Amino acid sequence: TTVAGSVTFLLVILALNLLIGPAGRILALVLLIVQLAASGGSYPVELSSPFFQALHTFIPVTDVINALRHAMFGAFEGQYWTFMGRMGAVALVSLIVALLSRRRWVYTEDTNFRSPIITDVG
Numbered sequence: 001t002t003v004a005g006s007v008t009f010l011l012v013i014l015a016l017n018l019l020i021g022p023a024g025r026i027l028a029l030v031l032l033i034v035q036l037a038a039s040g041g042s043y044p045v046e047l048s049s050p051f052f053q054a055l056h057t058f059i060p061v062t063d064v065i066n067a068l069r070h071a072m073f074g075a076f077e078g079q080y081w082t083f084m085g086r087m088g089a090v091a092l093v094s095l096i097v098a099l100l101s102r103r104r105w106v107y108t109e110d111t112n113f114r115s116p117i118i119t120d121v122g
Contacts, residue, residue, distance in 0.1 A: 001071045001084070005064035008087045011094035012060070018101035035061040060090045 012031075016024030038045065038052035039061040045053055056062055067083035069075040076083070 001064070001067045004084060004087055004091075005067070008060055008064070008091040008094070011091045011098060015094040015097040015101065018098050035059045038062075039065050041065040060087060063087050063090075 013024075013028045016028050016031075018024070020027065034052075034055065036042070038048065038055040038059055040048075040056060041061065045056045048056075063083040063086045066076055067080055067087070070077075070080040070083070
């Protein structure tokens with residue numbers, strides 16, 4: 001369950017990055033914060049605002065949390081594969097979007113590659 005959730009979110013972030021570039025990283029961060037508040041994982045969603053209650057059923061984190069609750073405690077009897085299927089659908093759509101956005105993929109020779117993370121300071 002955790003591996004499936006990790007792969008799903010990896011593909012969502014990859015699709016956002018390849019689709020809209022650096023703005024995809026910011027959108028992924030905003031999506032993470034909104035999902036954390038609306039998922040019902042840290043506190044009951046019924047105590048949240050109506051906005052987060054409406055988002056609760058549509059965000060993929062809810063499926064991951066519910067699948068984990070089923071795997072650990074047997075909650076949501078018989079719905080485990082429903083949650084996993086919805087996670088798989090999100091992963092598949094994200095993979096398709098990432099593959100169709102491959103126009104951003106550019107081959108660079110090793111001699112010309114410079115990591116955007118490492119910078120010369122000083």
